Amino acid sequence: MKSLKLEFLKLKKKTRSWLGPILVFWLIMIAYPLTVELLPENLEVGFFSVLWIATLISMMLATEDIFLEDFNDGTLEQTIIKTTSFSSLVSTKVFIYWVLIGIPISILSFIFSFGTTENFDTSLMIFPLSIISSYIFLNLFVLGNALSLNKGSVLGALVTIPLALPVLVVLGKGVVAIQFNINFSGFIFLLLGCLSIIIVAVPLVVSYIIKAHLE
């Protein structure tokens, strides 16, 4: 609980780190209608694809410096020396990032979806997809950033985006399931299944990777 509060305060203080990705998401979603003719049916065609790509990019930006400050000021070394589990620290960090960035983006996804499709039920179903996928993306990009800790975020993104692509495929299929009203819950369970594995495996792997960096 103490580390949860600490991580929350640390991220809250770094306004650029949590507000930046949300604003980028917002700007992408606002820029999208400008690139197509302003007919509602034209907007709807590519809307969900843009939504998922915007979520992906925002999550990528969100994790850009997730460990960098702690790495530079020696906090990571101190944490490893201490007996507390390092993987739980990673889980806490990811959770806080999701609360401050992932959830607001999911709420924005719902709002933009409703604004574009004018269909409340569809938009309501987009919300759980967005909330789960943002958590998955955060975990994946945290892995990428751990790998490229002091080598810049481009390398991390390069090695992690291929892992995120299957999630995009599932999201695309989830939207089709919503539109045709077929087994939507199956996709939610599939994403939850992926998340349950990722949520356990990624902090563990990240803790080993960071230890390798500090050795």
Place this chain on the structure above:
Amino acid sequence: MIKKFIHQFASPKTYLFQVNKLYSYILYSSIFIYALSITWGLLFVPEDFVQGNSFRIIYLHVPASFLSQSLYAAMAIASVTYLVWRVKLAAYLIIAIAPIGAMVTFIALSSGSIWGIPTWGTWWQWDARITSTLILFIMYLGLISLHNSFSNYEKADKLLSWLVIVGFVNIPIIKKSVDWWSTLHQSASITLTNKPSIDPSMLYPLIGSTIGFFGLIICLVIISSKVQIIKRENTKSWIKDYV
């Protein structure tokens, strides 16, 4: 005895001298098998009823596709071996395999693309199998760039091993993509459990070409791993004698 053999073989020095003995046997037998199978497949196998002569690219496409996934699986095994038992040779093998894996995946993608024109009427389709293989190709490139971005080899090896293990999740996705999604790409013609759906006259040269191609790629891996060993063990006295 097996454990002793593995430990002996895991030494870069023993590996280097042992593979030197095997190399020419593997190379010449693979060239012979591949040349024989390709000649058989291109000249003597009858034309396909639907696809005509274009199906003959199968003797390059299938071995390359099979190897693209097998090489990644080999890298994953080597990664586990390196992280668990700290076998240096395993780390050398991972980075030796990665560029060859990328090359083989590129061959699989490009031969599939060439085959797509007469069969599907398109060079490219965002189909699950093709897209997941493209992801594998990008993964290979990512692995190479990750390793190259660190000057400390030991750290690079560890990070690379972790990424290989995490990226292994893509292999079952590629394998099962034709079953999980409705794809343009056909499902597997040869499986371990069912009788092959491909005619025996086409099957035997395909098996031969796969074995031959596999041998040739093993030779490339041997060359690449020798380069890695020479590069990384250059301070050892035995390497000076070897070079």
